[in-house]
Amino acid sequence: MMAERITDYLLSLEPDESPLLEEIRGKAEEREIPIIRRETGALLRTLIAAIQPRAILEVGTAVGYSAILMAEAAPEGCSVTTIEKYGPRIAEAREYLARAGLEGRAELLEGDASEILKSLAGPYDFIFMDAAKGQYMGWLPELMRLLACGGMLVSDNVLQDGTILESRFAVERRDRTIHARMREYLWTIKHTEELQTAIVPVGDGVAVSVRKYAGGRATGGSRDRRRDAEVRRDAETRRDAEVRRDAETRRDAEVRRI
Ligand SMILES: C[S@@+](CC[C@H](N)C(=O)[O-])C[C@H]1O[C@@H](n2cnc3c(N)ncnc32)[C@H](O)[C@@H]1O
Numbered sequence: 258m259m260a261e262r263i264t265d266y267l268l269s270l271e272p273d274e275s276p277l278l279e280e281i282r283g284k285a286e287e288r289e290i291p292i293i294r295r296e297t298g299a300l301l302r303t304l305i306a307a308i309q310p311r312a313i314l315e316v317g318t319a320v321g322y323s324a325i326l327m328a329e330a331a332p333e334g335c336s337v338t339t340i341e342k343y344g345p346r347i348a349e350a351r352e353y354l355a356r357a358g359l360e361g362r363a364e365l366l367e368g369d370a371s372e373i374l375k376s377l378a379g380p381y382d383f384i385f386m387d388a389a390k391g392q393y394m395g396w397l398p399e400l401m402r403l404l405a406c407g408g409m410l411v412s413d414n415v416l417q418d419g420t421i422l423e424s425r426f427a428v429e430r431r432d433r434t435i436h437a438r439m440r441e442y443l444w445t446i447k448h449t450e451e452l453q454t455a456i457v458p459v460g461d462g463v464a465v466s467v468r469k470y471a472g473g474r475a476t477g478g479s480r481d482r483r484r485d486a487e488v489r490r491d492a493e494t495r496r497d498a499e500v501r502r503d504a505e506t507r508r509d510a511e512v513r514r515i
Pocket residue numbers: 291292293316317318319320321322323324340341342343346368369370371387388389392
């Protein structure tokens with residue numbers, strides 16, 4: 258009860274959203290399409306303002322609400338790649354992404370993230386996980402491969418409406434697998450040497466993980482900073498090469514179509 262009142266108060270402080278986001282939220286709520294809560298949106302905006310990503314990856318687009326919110330919060334020129342497997346939502350998300358003027362910046366990849374993640378090259382400096390909660394653990398090795406040093410991995414719904422703290426026997430039988438997998442995921446991201454993770458009880462629980470630079474520090478002395486700058490430069494070079502490769506592949510495809 259107290260927590261609800263605090264949430265209501267915090268929500269009353271939130272500035273208005275853009276008219277498009279407000280429209281998408283309204284329609285999604287009417288049809289019970291699950292999208293991030295407003296307080297989770299505020300956290301995403303703040304983290305993105307701090308990280309200033311150049312490439313965002315989202316797993317779980319639904320109708321595009323959080324993809325558009327992240328693109329609004331990101332610096333100009335930041336790309337947003339988002340993955341969704343459910344056809345009817347994909348069509349709607351494409352419309353909203355176009356209305357947000359994001360055709361050039363956002364790419365919606367259709368299909369199962371289990372396959373699509375393997376095909377991506379990365380690196381991404383901000384990854385938002387908001388799809389099938391039972392799969393986070395299985396996807397973690399791919400996410401680690403794709404996450405840049407100093408980049409952030411944000412995982413939503415990790416407290417599972419509070420059931421995460423119950424013993425497996427207190428959880429409905431049908432939810433036991435997902436409960437066990439989410440517990441394993443949280444334990445793992447808290448104990449992985451390369452990650453620094455805080456689990457924040459905002460919305461339905463958000464895990465915020467930063468990929469540490471080599472040597473276990475996110476920042477350091479001038480030698481560390483030089484090495485960090487090198488790591489970033491390498492990542493940028495790889496990303497530029499990837500963008501060039503994609504452009505060439507698209508050009509080739511267009512030439513073939515013509
Ligand atoms: C909670 S919704 C995403 C909400 C969205 N991030 C937002 O806040 O606007 C989760 C979405 O993930 C999609 N999804 C679930 N498992 C997936 C998978 N294995 N691959 C791709 N998409 C998946 C679902 O179809 C659903 O639309």
